[in-house]
Amino acid sequence: MPLSAAAPRRPQAGNRAYLFITPFLVCFVLLFLLPLAYAGYLSLFKDQLVGGTVFVGLDNYLRAVQDARLLDGVLRVALFFLIQVPIMLLVALAVALAVDSGLLRLANMFRLGVFIPYAVPSVVAALMWGYLYGPDFGPLTQLGERLGFAAPRLLGDSWMLASLGNIVTWEFAGYNMIILFSALRTVPVERYEAAAVDGAGPWRIAWHIKIPALRPALLLCLIFSVIGSFQLFAEPNLIQRLAPTVIDSSYTPNLYAYSLAFTSQQVNYAAAVSFLLGFVILVVSYAVLLLTTRRPRR
Structure with missing residues (x-):
């Protein structure tokens, strides 16, 4: 029989x-x-009363580098990162290890309960915690008055950074926990069984097997936390309504850029500040990656 026509190539x-x-x-x-x-493109220009929009090159960036308000905001979020992120990652690690241990009852419900705050929008979370922190109407203040002691002013200058850190930890500990727990599920069960045969208990297994296996996942969570910390915006922007004398328009770099663009109408300078902040995030992320992946010399 004659060969049929060749089928069209897929x-x-x-x-x-x-x-x-x-x-x-x-x-x-x-x-x-x-x-x-x-x-x-906008960051290379400047609006003037006389002459309109003119090209200024890198002048906006030079101004940003010398801007004391911007530098104070960067240092503030750097301090926020150094304190809040280790606490959040320790909480996420502890919860992930507890869920993975198999010793918890209703472990799935517990894991879901820890993760649910991540599903709450930042606006809702900030409003909710702002109510709890309230010095006049907050339940913590009312409880302190009933017990006869003065509750700390959580929206005061000395407590504000810690209060914001508590909100962010409540929001994102569950998110990081899911990443760490997922990484734990990829560890071969044979390693646990071999360690148990050698006499290792749950604590030694967690310390010598589980935590070392989580190093890549912890690094991923750390990089995400660098980006999130230096982009802190929603929480201070909403809490500012409750504590306007503590949180000003330059409390964080992102809040400063927002205020420049939409309040002061300095769009060109705000673009330069945003680009400079992105460069800072890039440098800090690379430094963290370099320090955490560097191997000791033999």
């Missing part, structure tokens, strides 16, 4: 892969790269 797997990622690439270019490029 597109190669590589070409089909490009079809699947095209929607993401289009959204990435339109919603990220183009706005980023436009912000970079």
Whole structure:
């Protein structure tokens, strides 16, 4: 019998892969790269009363480097990162190890309860904790009055950074816990069984097997925390209504850039501040990555 006509060639797997990622690439270019490029373009100009918009090159960046309010905000969020992030990661690690141990009753419900705060929008979380912190109407203040002692002013200058850290920890400890718990589930069970045969108890297994296996996941959580800490915005922006004398428009770099753009109408300078903040995040993230992945010399 004569051979039938050759069937049409199907597109190669590589070409089909490009079809699947095209929607993401289009959204990435339109919603990220183009706005980023436009912000970079704006940062090179300045609006003047006489002469209108003029090209100033890197003058906005030089001004930002010498801006005391911006530098104070950067140092404040750096302190926030150094204190809040270790506490949050320790809480997430402890919960992940507890859930993975198999000793908890209703472990799935407990894991869900820890994760639920991450599903709460930052606006709602800030409003809720702002009510709890309230010096006049908050339940903590009322409880202190009934017990006969003065509750600390959690919205005061000395407590504000800790109060914000508590809100962020409440929001994101569950998110980091899920990452760590997922990493624990990838550890081969044989390693636990071999350690148990050698006489290792739950604490030694956690210290010598589980925690070392979590190093890549902890590094990922740490990098995410660097980015989130230096971009702190929603929580101080809402708490500012309750403590306007403590949180000003430059309390964090992101809040400062927002105030410059939408309150002071200094869009060009705000773009430069945002780009400079992005550079700081890049440098700090690289430094953390370098310090945590550096191997000791033999």
